[in-house]
Amino acid sequence: MKNFGKTIYKNIPNIVTILGVLPLALLFSEQGYQYLIPLIVYNNIMDDLDGTLAAKLNLKSDFGAKLDNVCDAVSHTLFVMVIGMHYGLACGLISVVAIAAILIRVVSRLDPSNEKGTGSPTNELIRHVFFALLLADMFSFHPAWPLIAMFLLNTVSMHIPYPMPYMIRSLAKSATTVGVVNILLISAWLLPYALPIIAGCFFSAYLYSFIKIFLDMARHKTVS
Numbered sequence: 001m002k003n004f005g006k007t008i009y010k011n012i013p014n015i016v017t018i019l020g021v022l023p024l025a026l027l028f029s030e031q032g033y034q035y036l037i038p039l040i041v042y043n044n045i046m047d048d049l050d051g052t053l054a055a056k057l058n059l060k061s062d063f064g065a066k067l068d069n070v071c072d073a074v075s076h077t078l079f080v081m082v083i084g085m086h087y088g089l090a091c092g093l094i095s096v097v098a099i100a101a102i103l104i105r106v107v108s109r110l111d112p113s114n115e116k117g118t119g120s121p122t123n124e125l126i127r128h129v130f131f132a133l134l135l136a137d138m139f140s141f142h143p144a145w146p147l148i149a150m151f152l153l154n155t156v157s158m159h160i161p162y163p164m165p166y167m168i169r170s171l172a173k174s175a176t177t178v179g180v181v182n183i184l185l186i187s188a189w190l191l192p193y194a195l196p197i198i199a200g201c202f203f204s205a206y207l208y209s210f211i212k213i214f215l216d217m218a219r220h221k222t223v224s
Contacts, residue, residue, distance in 0.1 A: 013054035013064050020046025021071045027082050036082065040130045041189055043075050045182050047123060052175045066110055073106040076122045080151070083129055087144040091151075098125065098151035105158045120164050124206065125154035127169070131188065131199035138192055157210050162217075164209040168202055 008015075020043050026035045050068060054060045077099045084095020102122045128150045136143035157164065164170065172178045188198040 009057075010059060012057065013050045013059050014067055016046055016050040016053060017064070017068050017071050020050065021075050024075055024078055027078060033082065033086055036079070037130065037133065037189060040079060040126060041182075041185055043079075044123060044126070044185060047072065047075075048178050048182060052178060056175065069106050069109050072122055073103055076102050076126055079126055079129070083133070083147065084151075087142075087147060091144045091147055094148045094151045098155050101155040101158050118163055119160045120154060120157040120167065120206070120209075121169070122158065124167060124169065125150065125158070127185070127202060128154065128206070130185070131195075131202060134188060134195055135199060138195060153210070157206075160210075160213060162213045164206075164213065166205055166209040166212065168205045170209075171205075 023042065024039055026032055026039065029035075047068070050064075054064055080095050080098050080102065084092040084098075102125070105119065105122060129147055132143050132146045132150060135141075136146070168184075169181055172181045184198050188195045
């Protein structure tokens with residue numbers, strides 16, 4: 001019994017990782033799409049919580065890191081697939097491109113020899129579509145074309161071989177700041193008047209990171 005308890009303790013972050021994915025089965029129910037927004041919030045919180053627990057409890061492991069990446073692949077491709085299929089043929093087809101980009105990025109990160117910290121993480125795309133769907137509902141516009149633009153832009157940014165350190169979530173290093181990021185997501189969901197401001201901050205930080213890479217590349221080439 002003691003060994004069982006020790007095993008459970010050592011795998012707390014892994015249990016949280018798996019629990020972050022299991023409820024996504026609700027998306028396959030008849031009215032599953034109505035659960036999309038709360039499931040995105042829930043998955044994002046659990047994805048951050050497992051890493052925080054692993055660090056705080058000194059339970060980091062290669063297995064845990066790989067499990068986290070695999071669960072990200074499952075949850076993020078599922079979100080993109082459900083959203084793409086919901087908004088018509090064009091959005092569905094482009095979502096397949098984004099799904100391929102997610103899978104390639106996640107699989108490449110399973111190899112420890114690959115350089116990390118480059119490009120945008122896959123959950124950045126999920127945050128973008130989260131904001132786009134909320135804004136579409138708030139301002140009564142069809143989100144298909146904004147979603148297509150986000151799928152394509154994130155497909156590129158996920159595979160840029162340079163760091164994108166200026167995104168809001170990338171700047172959140174401590175457990176406190178990670179918690180603040182999640183509070184912002186919940187606030188964007190539950191407080192309509194805060195939504196445009198929060199979404200604007202996330203989009204602006206992402207675009208600044210994206211554009212700055214190309215400006216730095218152009219400046220470096222000019223100097224060379």
